[in-house]
Amino acid sequence: MNGTELLKRTPLYAAHLEWGAKMVPFGGWEMPVQYSGILEEHAAVRERVGLFDISHMGEFLVAGPNAERALNDLFTNDISNIAVGQAQYTLMCNDLGGIIDDLIVYRLEPSVYLVIVNAGNIENDFIWMNTHATVSAVIENLSDRFAGLALQGPAASKFFDFSATLPHFHMQRHEVFGKECWVGRTGYTGEDGFELFCEATDAPHLWRMLLGWGEQFGIKPCGLGARDTLRLEMCYPLYGNDITEETSPIEAGLTKFVAFDKKSFVGRDVLIEQKEHGVRRKLMAFKMTEKSPPPRPHYAILAGGRKVGEVTSGTQSPTLGTGIGMGYVEATEAKTGTAIEIEIRNRRYRAVIETKPILKRGP
């Protein structure tokens, strides 16, 4: 993406400037990377509550009597397993099992679905779904008309009366500060929280009201910087870094989101072959075991002095105070507890392969 003049702005652009955000390009959008600072925003979400603009993400509405079948042939997970009001994490693959996108599907009605896709993939996904749907369904791209706000953190449940009756990974329609929203109890941080989808024109009002009401809980507006450190501590993959069209759900450790018992879906043959015969590389999580610069994408991963892979995501974990990351390594080396090294500016630093998530939570 060259030149900021080509970047899209969310309905909250003016609010971000007003709140002192530093803006950066991301997936074709001009987005806040931070307000008060990544470490402070990260801590707010882990300990209290934070508010994110997720309007850059795409919203598709899929409807019609054959909508379930259409989605089940396009996505790897089995959508017939979720009831009205439930959400499901799923993947969309190409014929070779490469990941086109990772998405959340909410079943709003028996044959109406809300599909949330990654910002950088909106056009691509929309064309793919329309050209690869096996049966007819209405697939509407509402991305420009909808805005999204994510309220994340342990104090998020104190905002709404409906907190007690909206279970994890479910969605309901609610009036929030006078505006109609689809509210999902979902997120990308590892904390309890909500994702609110509303008409674009309602977003600035909701942003202001949520931040105002949240003052009593020490709320902070949060940018993409904290969103990245929060998701990486939980080992949630980031599309474009950890999963791409060149990687499969099996390699990425996302096998449980592939419903092999479904009779047909795009990529099924290759994924079954990979599951039965194994894959050559696997996405693993690691933690530095000595003081080091933060690991970053493309740094080499070594085991026994030999290059066995590359970092796909890395950062300094604000919670643990140490370097963490994920990367693909040769499958034979991808075992928990394996001592590895990360090469940073021609020096090697010790690390160890960890179980996911890297941030272990209490019961």
Next chain:
Amino acid sequence: MNVPKNLRYTKSHEWVRIDGNTAVVGITDHAQDELTDVVYVEVPAVGARVEAGKQCAVVESVKAASDIYAPVSGDVAAVNEELTNAPELLNQDPYGKGWMFTITISEPGEVNELLSPDDYAHHIGA
């Protein structure tokens, strides 16, 4: 943005305090504000030869690694060991406890090439 009058500057946002034939080097208030949340600092080794305008240190924030350039040529005389365990000093006190290293100046003429406080303030649009 704070641009002290007793220092000299580079376009790449290092500050320099000239003390006889020694140059004390750090990053400016503007630089630390842009970088935010410094989490790792890599300083040159004491005794290392550095050359004006060449990369000689690295400052890392959560988001990115940034190269630091030697403002003048010479030998590194001292480094701020405290930054190893407290990299946040660059954010908290960029012109004081956040100093990075000192250089024994080998080309005194290079000092005249450094920016004045007014020129640097203009450079960052302050």
